[in-house]
Amino acid sequence: MIPLSRKSPVPPSDCNLARSIEQIGDRWTMLILRSAMYGIRRFDDFQSELGTPRTILSGRLKALVETGLLEKRAYKVEGRRARPEYVLTEKGEALRPILIALTQWGDTWLDGDGQPPVSFTDTKSREAVRAAFVDKSGREVPPDNLRIVLRR
Numbered sequence: 001m002i003p004l005s006r007k008s009p010v011p012p013s014d015c016n017l018a019r020s021i022e023q024i025g026d027r028w029t030m031l032i033l034r035s036a037m038y039g040i041r042r043f044d045d046f047q048s049e050l051g052t053p054r055t056i057l058s059g060r061l062k063a064l065v066e067t068g069l070l071e072k073r074a075y076k077v078e079g080r081r082a083r084p085e086y087v088l089t090e091k092g093e094a095l096r097p098i099l100i101a102l103t104q105w106g107d108t109w110l111d112g113d114g115q116p117p118v119s120f121t122d123t124k125s126r127e128a129v130r131a132a133f134v135d136k137s138g139r140e141v142p143p144d145n146l147r148i149v150l151r152r
Helices: 016-024 027-037 043-050 054-066 096-109
Strands: 070-075 083-088
Touching: 016 027, 027 043, 027 054, 027 083, 027 096, 043 054, 043 083, 054 070, 054 083
Parallel strands: none
Antiparallel strands: 070 083
C-alpha cells in the first residue's frame, strides 16, 4: 500500500506524467490514438469510426501532428485529388504499450462477461502477452515492488 502523502514527490509543472496527460489525455485524442494503433489513417475513416465532430477531429489531428505523435502524409486514389493520411510516428508508436496496458486494465476491471473483444499475442509463439514492469535483466517486477526514486 502506498503511504499517505501530503503532496506528490514532483510538482505537476515538472512531472513528465502530468505533461504526458496534457498532450494525450483528452477523450478524443486517446480514441484517435487507439484507432491509429489499429491501422486507421484517413480522416473520413477516423470520423466514421469514432463519430467525432469534424471540427474536433481536425483540431485533434492537427495537434497530434504538431506534437509529433502522428505524421501527415499525402495519398492519392487514382482519379481523385491527393488527400492526407495520419500515420503513427516512432513517438506515437511508443505509446502502444501504454494503450495495450489500458486495454488490459479495461479487460480486468470493465469487461462484464470476462471475454475481451481483442487480445495480444506474440507473432512467433502465438502466446498471449500482457503489459508488465520488467527490469534491465528481463525479470518481471510486481507493481508493489516498485519505488519512486527522485533524480534531483
